[in-house]
Amino acid sequence: MHVLVVHNRYSSAQPSGENRVVDEEVGLLRAAGHRVEVFERRSDDIAARSLLSKAAVPLLVPWNPSVRTELAARLRDHRADVVHVHNVFPLLSPAVLAACADAGVPVVATLHNYTQVCPPGTLHRDGRACTECVGTATSLPAVRHGCYRNSRLATVPLAVSLAVNRRRWWSGVERFLCISAAQRDVLVRSGMPAERLTVKHNFVPDPGVGRKDDGEHLLFLGRLAEAKGVPLLMAAWDEIAAGGGLGVPLVIAGAGPLEREVTAWAAGRDDVRYVGLYDPEQCREAVARSVAVVAPSMARETFGLVVAEAMAAGVPAVAAAHGGFVELVEDGETGLLHRPGDAAELASRLRRIAADPARNREMGEAARRRYEDHFSPSVGLRRLEEEYRAATAGRSGDGEVPSPTRETSTGSRRETGVSGDGGSR
Template sequence: MRIVVAHNRYREAQPSGENTIVDAEIAQLTAAGVEVLPFIRSSDEIPTMSKPAKALLPISPIWAPKAQHDLDRLITEHRPDVLHLHNPYPLLSPWVVRTAHRHGVPVVQTVHNYRQVCSSGLYFRDGVICQDCRGRALGVPAIVHRCYRGSRVQSALMATTLAVHRPTWKSVDRFIALTTAVADHLRDYGIPDERIVVKPNAIPDPGAPAPLGDGFLFLGRLSPEKGLDLLLEAWRRHPDGTLGPLRIAGDGELRPLVEAAAAERDDVTFLGPLDRAGVRAALEASAVVLATSTWHDVLPTVIIEALASGRPVLGTALGGIPYLVGADSPREPAGTGPAAVASAVPGDGVVPLPSGMVAGEAGWVVPPEPAALADALPVARAGAAYLTPAARARYERTFHPDVVTKQLIDIYAAVARTPNPA
């Protein structure tokens, strides 16, 4: 099988989980015997472009002529079975879908964000969830609020791009939704069920989990949408030291907020940005990983890393987080089934979960509110040991590369033999 993987890489100065996932997926497919033809552009190329090329940049999200010419040549020469698109902006453009279809090549797209509708891709503005552009033919609110790169002109261009390419997106042969929440987003956009497949990302297997550590770990970008304000406000509702340590790792604009919290309390430690070895050590030292996003976070990779290391997750009930911890479907009432196991306290038997807290297969979710998160923290700490085996089992069954790569190859095979209904 021969697959074109098309992706516009984000700038290297801006850490991108999407870049990492695309690289890993190419490696996993290659190891599985798939011939991968990378069709990659990078936003880091923009400063070195010629003046004529830069002059065309404003229209490149709508139509990138050089990318179409290069893709034409690639498809003509190699005759791929499928084109797999990730991020098309700004140097590829969704027009690559039309170029592939003109050659009779079916297209699969992995949906990493909400940019079919939202110019920023986040459904998040000014510190709160925003879906003002849902259902609109043209995303005027995005223009008014400068949602794309803080520029009204660039926001107008992106909103126009999304309007122009609505038929393009609706012609894609198969959408890969990373979680059930993304699948719901696509249905709301008008994509029929038969063209949506839920397939998460995978991360390499780190091996057998280390013995459970103590306390909590927040690992991620230190930015408002990741819920650091929410986490620290909930944490302060408990006396210093009663929950064990809170370790916070990462970097970003809210770093001063975290440094202040670490100076204020003995049970808060700021680890700073970590390399892979540092991430592994921080996971091993902890008992529960926190995912306190206040936006509809699509697929926080840190959750998959936690499950692979046998660490349950306490997160907010937003975006893909419930799916990742196995809490996106109705469960038994508190006191029975998995909920009872998850809320068991050593020596005390089964205790009911706090109001709003939902137990999943490999963790818990709560509303994105300080009181709800504060009530959930001691329950999660007490129940961590009970969910450790389930966390690792969920990784092996759902997020292991062997499982996910097979799913992806099956998707390719299905679209390669099925005519496009659009």
């Protein structure tokens, strides 16, 4: 097939799981013999703009007319079988959907987060879950709270874009690809067309390296932010340390707004190592040397790449029992789940995962098998091809479009606590 991938790349200042997913899907499709082209904008380019041009960027968030003209012309000259849309914020805008309609090309859109119903895309505010904008027509609560970058002014373009483009999204996309059933449930409850929402989990490349022994540390790998559960992890680890520790250190790798706090907390301790940002190879090696990977997110993760990466390396995870994590981690089988926001239970699960090396190895082996069955590149390729065929069949009427279901190939959704990040803007 001829596929055109549309994506606004996030800033390179912080590693983006979404950028990685897009790049890996493009590589996977090309390796399988598909013709894949990319139509993109880069948020990094904003810094080089003139002051006037920078000031105009918020005006382009709801609608960028030049993008519509450029993309429509490209599709006329090099018609694709399907356009796969990922992120359109801030430089592309939903004008890409109009361009595809102009050219009569069907659209598939991956929903990496909750931006269809929440301006910042997290369903998280002030340390707690928030659904005030879900099901509303205007997203005024987000503006009132300044949910994007703690700024009412910065939130306005996102809220406007949601309000004026809602129907365009719903009518202009043949297939919405949710990356977890938990995410799909939230979006269906918000009023999005259920018949166009299907679940296609992210895949994770085989790391080529797996755990060979019992592991030498527990690992947190991600953005240093409250929503990722960093303060919760610090509190749980302090409780563990007060009880004598686990015999292995906690390694924290990443960057973000809490970097100063994490650096100060880890300073002078033998049981904690803050290592800053790891490159991809360092990440793979650190995961493979882990007793377990820890993912204590407060926000409702739409998937959880770090957990899937741990599974690929044969390493169990300790994760919050909400969002996409409950579709990745089989509690007691491939890892352990804890009540979201409960530091004492997180501490208990960390003690348990480290206390029995033989059982830990069994969970790691089960995690690897689950990865091969559900989150490997071969599964990811098959699901992409299925959705592209469904989208083109739906547009042409040449075939029957399979109906998305709430249940997925990974089994029925099991969830404890709050229902329902692939990340925020």
